[in-house]
Amino acid sequence: MVYKFTKNPEKRTLPRMEAMAKWMKKNLFSTKGNTVLSLFLIAGLIKIFTPIFTWLFIDATWIGDAAACREGSGACLAFINEKFTYIIFGPYPREEIWRPALTMVLMFALLWWSKEPSRWSKKLVKWWAGFVVLGWILMSGGLGLAPVKSTSWGGLPLTLVLSFVGIFISYPFGIALALGRRSQMPFIKSMCVIYIELIRGVPMISLLFMSSVMFPLFLPEGVSIDKLLRAQVAIIMFISAYMAEVVRGGLAAIPKGQYEAADALGLNYFQTMRFIILPQALKIVIPPSVNTAIGMLKDTSLVIIIALFDLLSTTKASLKDPEWLGFSVEGYLFAAFIYFILCFSMGKYARRLEVEFHRGHKNREVNI
Amino acid sequence: MSTNPIIEMKDMNKWFDDFHVLKNINFQVNNGEKIVICGPSGSGKSTLIRCINRLEVHQNGKIIVDGTELTNNLKHIEKIRAEVGMCFQHFNLFPHLSIVDNLALAPMWVRKESKKEASERAMHFLEKVKIADQALKYPGQLSGGQQQRVAIARALCMKPKIMLFDEPTSALDPEMVKEVLDVMVSLAEEGMTMLCVTHEMGFARQVADRVVFMDDGQIVEEAKPDEFFDNPQHERSKEFLSQILH
Ligand SMILES: Nc1ncnc2c1ncn2[C@@H]1O[C@H](COP(=O)(O)OP(=O)(O)OP(=O)(O)O)[C@@H](O)[C@H]1O
Ligand SMILES: [Mg+2]
Numbered sequence: 001m002v003y004k005f006t007k008n009p010e011k012r013t014l015p016r017m018e019a020m021a022k023w024m025k026k027n028l029f030s031t032k033g034n035t036v037l038s039l040f041l042i043a044g045l046i047k048i049f050t051p052i053f054t055w056l057f058i059d060a061t062w063i064g065d066a067a068a069c070r071e072g073s074g075a076c077l078a079f080i081n082e083k084f085t086y087i088i089f090g091p092y093p094r095e096e097i098w099r100p101a102l103t104m105v106l107m108f109a110l111l112w113w114s115k116e117p118s119r120w121s122k123k124l125v126k127w128w129a130g131f132v133v134l135g136w137i138l139m140s141g142g143l144g145l146a147p148v149k150s151t152s153w154g155g156l157p158l159t160l161v162l163s164f165v166g167i168f169i170s171y172p173f174g175i176a177l178a179l180g181r182r183s184q185m186p187f188i189k190s191m192c193v194i195y196i197e198l199i200r201g202v203p204m205i206s207l208l209f210m211s212s213v214m215f216p217l218f219l220p221e222g223v224s225i226d227k228l229l230r231a232q233v234a235i236i237m238f239i240s241a242y243m244a245e246v247v248r249g250g251l252a253a254i255p256k257g258q259y260e261a262a263d264a265l266g267l268n269y270f271q272t273m274r275f276i277i278l279p280q281a282l283k284i285v286i287p288p289s290v291n292t293a294i295g296m297l298k299d300t301s302l303v304i305i306i307a308l309f310d311l312l313s314t315t316k317a318s319l320k321d322p323e324w325l326g327f328s329v330e331g332y333l334f335a336a337f338i339y340f341i342l343c344f345s346m347g348k349y350a351r352r353l354e355v356e357f358h359r360g361h362k363n364r365e366v367n368i
Numbered sequence: 369m370s371t372n373p374i375i376e377m378k379d380m381n382k383w384f385d386d387f388h389v390l391k392n393i394n395f396q397v398n399n400g401e402k403i404v405i406c407g408p409s410g411s412g413k414s415t416l417i418r419c420i421n422r423l424e425v426h427q428n429g430k431i432i433v434d435g436t437e438l439t440n441n442l443k444h445i446e447k448i449r450a451e452v453g454m455c456f457q458h459f460n461l462f463p464h465l466s467i468v469d470n471l472a473l474a475p476m477w478v479r480k481e482s483k484k485e486a487s488e489r490a491m492h493f494l495e496k497v498k499i500a501d502q503a504l505k506y507p508g509q510l511s512g513g514q515q516q517r518v519a520i521a522r523a524l525c526m527k528p529k530i531m532l533f534d535e536p537t538s539a540l541d542p543e544m545v546k547e548v549l550d551v552m553v554s555l556a557e558e559g560m561t562m563l564c565v566t567h568e569m570g571f572a573r574q575v576a577d578r579v580v581f582m583d584d585g586q587i588v589e590e591a592k593p594d595e596f597f598d599n600p601q602h603e604r605s606k607e608f609l610s611q612i613l614h
Contacts (some may be wrong), residue, residue: 160534260423261460265474265526275473279464 015284075323079327080334083318087334090309096146100157103135107160115349117356132165150228154309156338158228162310163297166235171289173236174243175282178251179273181244192244193299199241204300207234212306230305246288250281283357290350294343311335374399374433374530374561375420380429382415390426391414391585393607397530402562404572407582408608414530416582420563434529434560439531449479453523454532457539459515461507467494468503468516472524478526488524493521497551513544517551524555531555533564569597569614581605 028038040352057076062081069076082085088096114124139157143148155160180192199207211234213225219225254277262272282289301312309317315335319328375397397403405413409479418424419431422438422445431438433448462470463521471490475481481489494500497517499510507515522561523526523531533552537545549571556562556575566572572579572593579596581589582606600606 255460256460257456257460258462261454261456261462263423264421264449264452264454265522266446266478267474268446271477275477276462280462283464 012155013024040190051221061250066327069327071274075171075333076327076330079324079330081196081322082324083331086155086318087311087314087331088155090158090314091152092154093148093152096148097316098149099138099145100153100155102159103138104160107135107164128168145327150226151308153228158303158309159297159300159311162213162228162232162300162303162308163293166239166300167233167293167296170236170239170243173240175247175278177240177244178247181248182251196241199238200245200315204238205300205305208306209236210234227306228308231306231308235300235303238294238299242292243289243298246285246292247281247287250283250285251277253284274343283354286350286354286357289347294346297342297346298339311338371387373397374401374434376430376432377419377558377562378432379431380419380426381433382419382424382426393429393445393587394578395489395580395587397561397563399529400561400578401558401582402556402575403564403578404576404581405563405565405580406567406572406608408611411584412581414509414534414614416456417563417565420530420532421449421454430443430613431538446478450526451528451534453524453526453528455519455534455536457518458537459507459512459519459539461515463507466504466506467510470507470518471522474522475549478536483505484578489525490521493524493599494518496524496554497521498547499598511544515543515545516540516548518547520555528560533566535567536567537566537568537578549561569612573597581608583608591593 001109029035030221056075059072060077061069061309062077065081066076071079085094085097092100098223106294110127114128137143139153140150159219177192177196177233180188181196183189183192211230216224217232223263229270230345241366258273258276258280264275301310303310304313304316312335315331319331373396375395377393377395380390380393380395381388393416393514394454407413407417411543414447415424415582419426419438426438434451436444436448438444438448438467451526453598461467462473465473468487468490471493472483472486475486475489476483479486481511484553491500494503497520499514499517499521502510502514502518507518527541536552537548540548545568549568550563552562554570562574563599564571578590579593581596581600581602583605587599589605591601596605597609
C-alpha cells in the first residue's frame with residue numbers, strides 16, 4: 001500500500017467549478033435515492049439557517065444604544081460592541097487593560113511559534129517559563145506597574161490562564177500518575193490508584209469549593225494563599241487524574257515486545273519509558289488528550305461559583321446591566337463563539353499533529 | 369573446553385504461579401559454542417533462554433552468565449543484559465525510530481557512546497546484514513526478513529558476547545528465511561556464542577555444536593546435531609522428530 005501525501009496533480013489542474021460539480025455528483029447525487037435525500041436535507045438546512053443568518057447579520061443592529069436595539073428586529077450586536085471590553089477583560093482596571101491584552105498577544109504569538117513539533121526543545125520550555133514570569137508581572141504589577149489584585153483579573157485571560165496552565169502542568173503529572181499506576185511497587189501503585197479514583201469520583205465543582213472554603217481552614221492563622229492560585233491548584237489536581245487515565249490507555253496499547261526489546265538491550269526503566277514507551281504511547285493518546293483538554297477548557301467556567309470572573313462569568317455579569325437588559329442570547333452566543341474558536345482550533349491542531357507524527361511509520365500495519 | 373562455561377545453570381527451577389515450567393535444569397554453554405534448542409510447543413524453550421537475560425525470573429537454582437550470577441541485583445542484571453543480545457520471533461523493532469536510530473539508541477544510552485560513534489557502528493552492522501541502504505527508513509517500511517536482520521544488527525551494536533535467538537525465522541515468509549539464516553551462519557562463523565530456539569534443521573546441522581531437546585520443562589536429550597537427528601535416543605525425541613519431519 002502506498003500513501004500519497006502530495007496532492008494529486010490531476011485534481012489541482014481541474015478548474016474549480018468543474019471540480020466542485022464533480023465532487024457534488026460523487027458525494028450528493030450519486031443515485032436517485034441519494035439525490036432525493038440530499039435535496040431534502042439542503043432544503044431543510046436553508047429553511048433553518050436563513051432566519052438565523054438574517055437575524056444575526058442582515059437585521060442586526062450593529063451600533064447604537066439599547067433603545068435602537070429594541071426597535072430593530074435583529075440581533076443586538078451593539079450590545080457586544082458596548083460590553084466587549086468587559087466580557088473579554090472582566091473587572092480589570094480600564095486604564096491598565098493594555099496589560100492583559102499584551103499578555104494575551106504574547107501568549108498567542110508563543111503558541112503559534114510552538115505549534116511546529118520540530119521547534120519543541122528545552123529552549124522552548126525556557127521561553128514559556130520566561131513568558132509565565134513576564135505574564136505574571138504584566139498582570140499583577142511590579143517593576144513600576146501598578147499592582148492589580150488577582151481578584152480583579154477576569155474574562156478571557158483568566159479562562160486561558162486557568163485552562164492552559166492547568167492542561168500544561170497536569171500533563172506531566174498525568175504521565176507520572178499513569179506510570180505510577182502501572183508500577184510494580186505496591187505502595188506507589190496504590191497511592192496513584194487512590195488519588196486517581198478519588199479525584200475522578202468527585203465533580204470539579206466540589207474540588208473548587210474545597211479549594212476556596214476548606215483549604216484555608218487548614219492553613220495557620222494569618223497565612224492566606226491567593227484565591228486564583230488555589231483554584232488553579234484544584235484544576236491541575238482535577239485534570240491530572242483525567243490525563244492519567246488517558247495516558248494509561250496509551251501505555252496499555254504498547255505491545256509487550258517493546259518492553260522486552262528495551263530490557264534485552266539493557267535500557268533501564270527511565271530510558272525505556274523516555275525513548276521507547278512514552279513517545280509511542282503519547283502519540284496514540286493525542287486525540288483523547290485533546291478531548292480532555294477541550295472538556296477542561298470549558299469546565300474552567302465552573303470557577304464562577306467561587307467568584308472568579310472567567311469569560312462566562314463576565315458575560316453573565318454584563319447581562320445584568322439594567323440599561324442593557326434582555327440581550328442574553330447575543331451575550332451567550334458571543335461567549336460560545338469564543339469558546340468554539342478555542343476548542344475548534346485545538347481539535348484541528350490535534351488532527352494535524354496526528355498526521356505529522358504518523359508520517360514516519362505510516363506503513364506499519366502493512367508489514368507486521 | 370567444559371572448564372570454561374560462559375553460561376551455567378544449576379538445578380534451576382521456574383514456576384508461572386503453580387505451573388512448573390522449568391524443572392531442575394542443569395545446563396552449560398561454553399564460550400563460542402552454538403546451541404540449537406528444539407522441542408514441542410509449550411515445552412519451555414522460550415522461557416529457558418529468556419531466563420538468561422532475565423526477561424523471566426527463575427525461582428531457585430543458579431544461573432551464572434560470564435561469571436556474574438543473576439539475582440535481584442539490578443547492577444548485575446544490567447551488566448548481563450548489556451552482554452547478551454536477543455532476537456525475537458516478532459522482531460520487536462521500535463516503530464517510531466528510524467532504522468539507524470533503532471541501532472544507535474542502546475549504545476548511546478547504555479554504553480554512553482557519542483551519537484557519532486554509535487551511528488557509525490550502526491552503519492557498520494547494517495552493512496554487514498546488507499541493508500545499509502535502508503538506514504533512514506522506518507521499521508514499518510521494511511519486509512519481515514529485512515526487519516529481522518535489523519533486529520540482529522541492533523543486538524550486535526551492543527557488542528554482545530552471547531546471542532539469544534527465539535524462533536527468529538518462524539514469523540517470516542519462506543522466501544525470507546534464508547536471508548536471515550545466512551546472517552546467523554556468518555555470525556556463527558565469527559565465533560559468537562549462540563543459543564537458538566529454532567526448528568530449522570538445516571541450520572542446526574550446519575552450525576550447531578549441540579542440539580538440546582526439551583519436553584515438558586525438562587532437558588531430555590543433548591547431542592551433536594547429526595547424532596540427534598539421525599539417531600535420537602529418547603522416545604520423546606523420536607516422536608518429536610517424526611512429527612517435524614513430515
Ligand atoms: N507469562 C506466562 N505466564 C504463565 N504461563 C506462561 C507464561 N509464559 C509461558 N507460559 C507457559 O509456559 C509454558 C512454556 O512456555 P514457552 O513459551 O517457554 O514455550 P515454548 O517451548 O517456547 O513454546 P513455543 O514453541 O510455542 O514457543 C507454556 O505452557 C506456556 O503456556
Ligand atoms: Mg517460544
